[in-house]
Amino acid sequence: MARPLQTILDAVLDGVVVVDDTGRVELLNAEACRILETSVAHAETEQVEALAGPDHPVASVTRKVLESARSAIADEVPIRRRFSEDLIADLAVAPLPESDGGGAVIVLRDRTIQNSLRDASSQREKLVSYGHIAAGIAHEVKNPLSGIRGAAELLEGRADDDRARRTAGLIVREVDRITALVDELMVFAKGEVLDPQLLNLHQVLDGVIELAAVDRLAEKVRIDRVYDPSIPELLADGNRLTQIFLNLTRNALQALSSEGDGGLLTVRTRVSLDHRIPATDGQMLPAVIVEFQDDGPGISPENLERLATPFFTTKSDGTGLGLAVARHWVSQHHGTLDVKSVLGEGTTVRVSLPLKRPTPGSGGTPGNTRSESEKS
Numbered sequence: 289m290a291r292p293l294q295t296i297l298d299a300v301l302d303g304v305v306v307v308d309d310t311g312r313v314e315l316l317n318a319e320a321c322r323i324l325e326t327s328v329a330h331a332e333t334e335q336v337e338a339l340a341g342p343d344h345p346v347a348s349v350t351r352k353v354l355e356s357a358r359s360a361i362a363d364e365v366p367i368r369r370r371f372s373e374d375l376i377a378d379l380a381v382a383p384l385p386e387s388d389g390g391g392a393v394i395v396l397r398d399r400t401i402q403n404s405l406r407d408a409s410s411q412r413e414k415l416v417s418y419g420h421i422a423a424g425i426a427h428e429v430k431n432p433l434s435g436i437r438g439a440a441e442l443l444e445g446r447a448d449d450d451r452a453r454r455t456a457g458l459i460v461r462e463v464d465r466i467t468a469l470v471d472e473l474m475v476f477a478k479g480e481v482l483d484p485q486l487l488n489l490h491q492v493l494d495g496v497i498e499l500a501a502v503d504r505l506a507e508k509v510r511i512d513r514v515y516d517p518s519i520p521e522l523l524a525d526g527n528r529l530t531q532i533f534l535n536l537t538r539n540a541l542q543a544l545s546s547e548g549d550g551g552l553l554t555v556r557t558r559v560s561l562d563h564r565i566p567a568t569d570g571q572m573l574p575a576v577i578v579e580f581q582d583d584g585p586g587i588s589p590e591n592l593e594r595l596a597t598p599f600f601t602t603k604s605d606g607t608g609l610g611l612a613v614a615r616h617w618v619s620q621h622h623g624t625l626d627v628k629s630v631l632g633e634g635t636t637v638r639v640s641l642p643l644k645r646p647t648p649g650s651g652g653t654p655g656n657t658r659s660e661s662e663k664s
């Protein structure tokens with residue numbers, strides 16, 4: 289039985305468009321419709337120029353191929369879109385044989401997914417190397433610290449003048465501070481396993497915002513929530529998500545109050561099919577995007593490059609671990625964290641998490657899901 293051509297084309301992962309020798313669209317598949325934000329009914333019989341604009345490489349490269357009857361490719365062409373985020377796609381156009389009436393077949397491959405995979409794996413590699421450094425530091429620093437603390441405590445108890453006692457107490461407190469810092473750094477080294485549960489993302493965010501709102505920092509800040517109500521419950525570790533979102537909210541509040549006059553923090557959620565993320569079984573899952581957008585002072589391009597490094601801070605009382613720890617837990621969820629910022633305009637931190645749902649039959653029990661994440 290011959291299968292309908294459209295069914296086959298729709299199963300192809302790349303966007304495919306077929307045009308006749310005059311550049312009129314004859315066929316297009318589902319992925320091409322998604323990339324170009326059109327429908328079969330709308331695009332068929334249109335000229336190729338109608339797909340992405342008359343000056344766009346999709347049209348100009350196709351015209352060249354129709355004239356020369358030689359195939360052509362263009363890498364990383366930007367596709368501007370009206371309803372969803374812009375994309376980067378690779379374009380390949382091949383002529384169809386003259387004997388069959390000519391024309392051309394256009395193939396569009398969405399690079400966004402590949403690029404986000406590359407970013408995620410380089411983020412993961414970095415975090416692994418921080419883990420090695422952290423383990424080294426912990427080993428070399430923590431042992432002597434406990435000796436110093438013990439000695440200082442002894443001195444504190446034996447000192448007979450007040451000043452010596454206070455000084456020894458100061459040593460104990462500072463040692464505790466360094467120990468806490470080293471412990472915090474150890475999150476990169478321990479390889480702790482997540483405890484995913486089926487949870488409501490917005491409840492987690494509400495909890496974080498409530499917690500952050502009682503902070504003095506939040507006094508002059510307005511926090512707007514723009515939630516996508518269609519986001520279903522997803523499998524994730526609620527405590528870790530809280531930690532991620534709290535670190536990002538704190539950064540935004542600190543940035544907004546650094547100039548004294550407050551500002552606006554928008555917490556936005558949505559589902560994105562353009563940022564599909566591979567699950568442990570290789571299946572591509574849609575991504576849930578959580579954005580923290582502030583209209584604070586922004587980050588200079590030099591500092592933006594250094595954000596991925598643990599301990600980078602511009603705050604007198606900062607440890608510079610907030611973002612690195614957030615990134616670590618996002619990465620453990622197989623997600624990504626990106627920071628976009630314009631100096632003088634504000635900062636947007638975007639967390640993409642795979643929309644992981646219980647597999648049918650597993651019932652979403654924590655036991656099942658835990659064993660799944662341990663495999664990864």
Ligand SMILES: Nc1ncnc2c1ncn2[C@@H]1O[C@H](COP(=O)(O)OP(=O)(O)OP(=O)(O)O)[C@@H](O)[C@H]1O
Binds near residue numbers: 587591635
């Ligand atoms: N929303 C933001 N607006 C402006 N700058 C930011 C924002 N978020 C982070 N930064 C910059 O990134 C740096 C690193 O942030 P990170 O959270 O890692 O550490 P920190 O906030 O300095 O210290 P800690 O989180 O440990 O208290 C900050 O010092 C700040 O310069």
Ligand SMILES: [Mg+2]
Binds near residue numbers: 535538539606609
């Ligand atoms: Mg911080």
